[in-house]
Amino acid sequence: MKYRFSARMGSFSSSAVRDILKLTQGNSIVSFAGGLPAEEHFPVKAISEAFQGVMEQGKKALQYGLTEGFLPLREALCKRMAAKGMNVTPDNMLIATGSQQVIDLLTRVIIDPGDVILVERPTYLSALQVFQSYGAVLVSVNGDSDGIDLDDLKAKLAQYKPKMLYVIPTFSNPTGKVWSEERRRGTLELCRNTDTLILEDDPYGELKFGDASKSYPSLFSLDQHPEGSCVVYTSTFSKTVAPGLRTGWALGDSEVIRQLARTKQAADLQSSSLDQQTLHYLLEHFDLDGHISRIRTEYESRMRVMADLLKQHDWRGAKWEEPKGGMFFWVELPEEVNTAELLKTAVELGVAFVPGFTFFADNPQMNAMRLNFSYNDAAVTATGMERLNKALSGVLV
Amino acid sequence: MKYRFSARMGSFSSSAVRDILKLTQGNSIVSFAGGLPAEEHFPVKAISEAFQGVMEQGKKALQYGLTEGFLPLREALCKRMAAKGMNVTPDNMLIATGSQQVIDLLTRVIIDPGDVILVERPTYLSALQVFQSYGAVLVSVNGDSDGIDLDDLKAKLAQYKPKMLYVIPTFSNPTGKVWSEERRRGTLELCRNTDTLILEDDPYGELKFGDASKSYPSLFSLDQHPEGSCVVYTSTFSKTVAPGLRTGWALGDSEVIRQLARTKQAADLQSSSLDQQTLHYLLEHFDLDGHISRIRTEYESRMRVMADLLKQHDWRGAKWEEPKGGMFFWVELPEEVNTAELLKTAVELGVAFVPGFTFFADNPQMNAMRLNFSYNDAAVTATGMERLNKALSGVLV
Known part of the structure; x- marks a missing residue:
């Protein structure tokens, strides 16, 4: 039998990086590569109780449900979203x-x-893969530590007439950066004027460090009205409760949501009823905000451990900023360092990271790396950073 | 904001039938429309125990997992598949x-x-929608009560050079029919000779009635070797355990599975870890075959209730066969009856079904209907059939 695959499968290039990172699974390699939350802080007891509560409510929890999602969960999430200035039904x-x-x-x-999609440079690797698999043409927009560059965005909106802009304004993956409110408002105005839909990806917004009262308004909230919004907002329980429950959500104009639901019905009918009902019970009976506050404190302390080690090792020419939230450090090394090459040495020495070039839609930067600080505890992080230092000592002579 | 949707969204035609059926949710209408299993037979206690068992094993159950699926679940499923002649790793x-x-x-x-996809006539509605959304050209192949018509299949393979053939050989949705072994072997040979991939959809295979020792070998098992097979087989726990756990699986050549995994990684990273681990625990600690045997008995008795009512009402010119398994009756009415029109009257009278025309890729048959017998108990089924009889009395004068 000769298999004939679709043209789009060619867009999933075999990833040398993925192959190397696969080697790191299930052995003694310290991985700063994944974007994994800390397992020891999963609310296991609360999830257990929620599940039992759901099962006591009856067999409906195991039946097929609505494609759009379990209605009481959507209602409870509307309340959480309203508290963040997103007034949705x-x-x-x-x-x-x-x-x-x-x-x-x-x-x-x-x-x-x-169709053209504008993306930040750098941005989330797996979003790039999705876009490419549907035949989109990707064009990246410059940015700085305050967020996307509005002049470059304006020029590229005019030049490429994109259908969509994909952004992670709060605690970016991979850079950990936060956009200023001015950049947020400017982006909204430019996109609204050109009928460009914004996909605002906000997996990390709840994981903010420092002053708890400081808030970074989502683009969707600044757009004020969900109906007619030029933003589709998405977030997830993967970083605040647990990824294994596989539950995220989209907010947007009801016409866009209807189209998403039609597409989802073809894709998988619906997401797990049991996970959705368990999360609904959790929202009703568990102090999720208290839990989030605890993991914020823990992640901030893990971030600080890695920041201290970065300072201590003081790699020649390395540049990085302390993230204000999220899960990642973005470290730029001197231009002559190729982090894809460095990864091979690093894995041999027992430590892994993601080379920066994978996060670019075009003109990749070869000398950066993304380091996750949320998954490992202080001792493991210290061991990993020691090994990374050894790997770098060979190239930073 | 003016939303600009992709061309493929035009393939999701607004469905008048779906709009009518939405009216039936959450009120006193008796629905023979859905393909829902009987809730009162879900193994609630066993699922509860399995979940607790999983949570006791630790926090890993809530972490990200492999895109391909939880390895112990795949291993346990390999054993179940081997018992059905499908020797996979x-x-x-x-x-x-x-x-x-x-x-x-x-x-x-x-x-x-x-690209062309050949399908049976009639076949599963939601598969047709998926195929159309990817721009496939659909061509339907004739069949009779022994399965697909091999001459017509041969002619259409030659004429259309399809990339894929989609079939439900055992207890078809919507007709409830079973293919003979001759048709199965003939189809395999024709497809292998033309490098046509077969997607064998088997959601109902375990729900067989009558002689329990009688088995209907899957096309995949008749193809003998998974490596190089021209068949991709899919089945699900939705009908045997519960749909709310949203867990199905594909079997095929490892090269095809690798491509499926790449695509799944872009689509949703992975399915629910918790559902997969709960099902794994269930397979290890619960007598699933005993449970399936009990729901077979129950569904057969529900099928017989509906068969008796069909005989009793004896609609003029109606043709139907008693299904050998699965969840559906396929009833053909006299040619002048349009079941899409009939549905409006039926819903007014408090009963719903799916009009047959929705199950055809081309040249739809307008006088058929699909009746689900698995969801309602005997009393509700009697009430619904009484109402349907009343609706029909207006057209079968």
Whole structure:
């Protein structure tokens, strides 16, 4: 049998990086590569109790449910969203199998082959893969520590007439940066004037460090009205409760949500009823904000451990900023360092990271790396950073 | 904001039938429309115990997992598949969010716009929608009560050079029919000779009635070797355990499975870890075959209730066969009856079904209807059939 695959499978280039990182699974390599939350802080007891509560309510929890998502969960999430200035009804919301699925479904709903999507440079690797698999043309927009460059955005909106702009304004993956409010408002205005849909990806917004009262308004909240909004917002329980429950959500105009639901019905009918009902019970009976506050404190302390080690090792020519939230450090090394090459040495020495070039849609930067600080505890992080230092000592002579 | 949707969204025609059926939710209408299992027979206690068992094993159950699926679940499923003559390793298997997702992912992996997919007439509605959304050209192949018509299949393979053939050989949705072994072997031979991939959809295979020792070998098992097979097989726990756990699987050549996994990674990273681990625990600690045997008995008795009522009402010119398994009756009415029109009257009278025309890729038959017998108990079924009789009395004068 000769298998004949679709043309789009060619867009999933075999990833040398993924192959190397696969080697790191299940052995003694310290991994700063993944974007994994800290398992020891999962609310296991609360999830157990929620599940039992759901099962006591009856067999309906195991039946097929609505494609749009379990209505009481959507209602409870509306309340949480309202507290963040996003005034939505359940008709503005779709529950999905993680926010990754929202990225996939929205791309299907909006993009025809050849359509342009603007993205930040750098940005989330797996979003780039989704966009490419639907034949989108990707163009990256410059940015600085305050967020996307509005002049470059304006020029590229005019030049490429994109259908969509994909952004992570709060605690970016991979850089950990936060956009200023001016950049947020400027982006909204430019996109609204050109009928460009914004996909705002916000997996990390709840994981903020420092002053708890400081808030970074989402683009969706600044757009004020969900109906007619030029923003589709997505977030997830993967970083605040647990990724294994695979539950994220999209917010947007009800017309866009209806199209997402049609697409989702074809894709998988619906996400797990049991996970959705368990999360609904959790929202009603568990102090999720208290829990989030505890993991914020823990992640901030893990971030600080890695920051101290970065200072201590003081690699020649390395540049990095302390993230204000999220899960990642973005470290730029001197231009002559190729981090894809460095990864091979690092894995031999027992430590892994993601080379920066994978996060670029075009003109990749070869001398950067993304380091996750949320997954490992202080002792493991110290061991890993020691090994990384050894790997770097060979190239930073 | 003016939303610009992709061309593929035009393939999701607004469904008048779906709009009518939405009216039936949450009120006193008796629905023979859905394909829902009987809730009162869900193994609630066993699922509860399995969940507790999983949570006791630790926090890993809540972490991100492999895109291909939880390895111990795949290993346990390999044993179940081997008992049905399908000798696979975990590399031949992908876990998905229901078999609906397998249909979606395989279509992405195989189909470019304009490629031809052959389908049975009639066939599963939601598969047709997936295929159309990827721009496939659908051509239907004739069949009779022994399965697909091999002459017509041969002619259409030659004429259309399809990339894929989609079939439900055992207890078809919507007709409830079973293919003979001769048709199964004939189809395999024709497809192998033309490098046509077969997607074998088997959601109902375990729900067989009558002689328990009688077995209907899957096309995949008749193809003998998973490596190089021209069949991708998919099944699900939705009908045997519960749909709310949203867990199905694909079997196929490891090269095809690798491509499915790449596509799934972009689509949603992975299916629910918790659901997969709960099902694994269930397979290890619960007598699933004993449970399936009990629901077989129950569904057969529900089927017989509906068969008796069909005989009793004896609609003029109606033709139907008693299904050998599955969840559906397919009733053909006299040619002058339009079941799409009939549905409006039926819903007014308090009963719903799915009009047959929705199950055809081309040249729809307008005088048939699909009746589900698994969801309602005997009393509700009697009430619904009484109402349906009343609706029909207006057209069968």
